[in-house]
Amino acid sequence: xxxxxxxxxxxxxxxxxxxxxxxxxxxxxxxxxxxxxxxxxxxxxxxxxxxxxxxxxxxxxxxxxxxxxxxxxxxxxxxxxxxxxxxxxxxxxxxxxxxxxxxxxxxxxxxxxxxxxxxxxxxxxxxxxxxxxxxxxxxxxxxxxxxxxxxxxxxxxxxxxxxxxxxxxxxxxxxxxxxxxxxxxxxxxxxxxxxxxxxxxxxxxxxxxxxxxxxxxxxxxxxxxxxxxxxxxxxxxxxxxxxxx
Numbered sequence: 001x002x003x004x005x006x007x008x009x010x011x012x013x014x015x016x017x018x019x020x021x022x023x024x025x026x027x028x029x030x031x032x033x034x035x036x037x038x039x040x041x042x043x044x045x046x047x048x049x050x051x052x053x054x055x056x057x058x059x060x061x062x063x064x065x066x067x068x069x070x071x072x073x074x075x076x077x078x079x080x081x082x083x084x085x086x087x088x089x090x091x092x093x094x095x096x097x098x099x100x101x102x103x104x105x106x107x108x109x110x111x112x113x114x115x116x117x118x119x120x121x122x123x124x125x126x127x128x129x130x131x132x133x134x135x136x137x138x139x140x141x142x143x144x145x146x147x148x149x150x151x152x153x154x155x156x157x158x159x160x161x162x163x164x165x166x167x168x169x170x171x172x173x174x175x176x177x178x179x180x181x182x183x184x185x186x187x188x189x190x191x192x193x194x195x196x197x198x199x200x201x202x203x204x205x206x207x208x209x210x211x212x213x214x215x216x217x218x219x220x221x222x223x224x225x226x227x228x229x230x231x232x233x234x235x236x237x238x239x240x241x242x243x244x245x
Contacts (some may be wrong), residue, residue, distance in 0.1 A: 048078030056118030
């Protein structure tokens with residue numbers, strides 16, 4: 001990956017680098033194979049089939065970190081949490097909490113705007129069986145690291161699932177946070193201090209979790225209500241960190 005001089009990076013540059021990435025041959029083969037094969041219910045779609053960049057407001061107070069694009073969701077539409085049931089659940093909850101302009105996320109031209117929020121993931125290509133390898137996560141992680149550095153207003157990170165939580169914990173540790181005792185549990189909240197974002201742990205709104213009742217709408221709403229409360233709370237944490245120069 002090309003190194004960027006301090007102050008020369010941007011979310012647009014990260015997006016371009018994500019889309020051009022070919023670092024994980026297994027994932028690229030899988031995404032392209034899914035795009036060629038498609039799915040009967042999506043007949044007529046031209047699949048995106050490329051790595052998927054983050055999406056949202058560059059002035060985000062909230063960063064939502066998932067796992068990876070869904071094979072027939074973001075790998076089809078080209079936008080995080082768009083076109084699948086996970087996106088339906090997530091964006092509906094974000095809309096109710098005031099972080100999205102509408103309750104639906106169908107395709108890139110559907111008019112959805114995120115309001116002081118940003119959606120991203122540690123892995124940018126759809127992995128077979130939703131299981132990226134450790135090496136694939138490690139190769140992709142610098143993209144997320146760059147995004148977080150370019151979102152200096154962020155006060156809350158909602159980590160969807162254990163992998164997202166562990167990744168965020170490691171990235172914040174590299175910035176001086178002490179989260180060694182933090183463990184993933186739905187609804188858990190960890191404040192690293194030092195003006196770094198609070199991390200809220202949440203079950204991923206995958207079909208497996210929502211169909212079985214492991215994650216309910218009320219449970220998801222409670223996480224985003226907590227995020228809203230932290231963002232709106234008065235006090236020293238409202239001081240904004242300066243963007244990188």
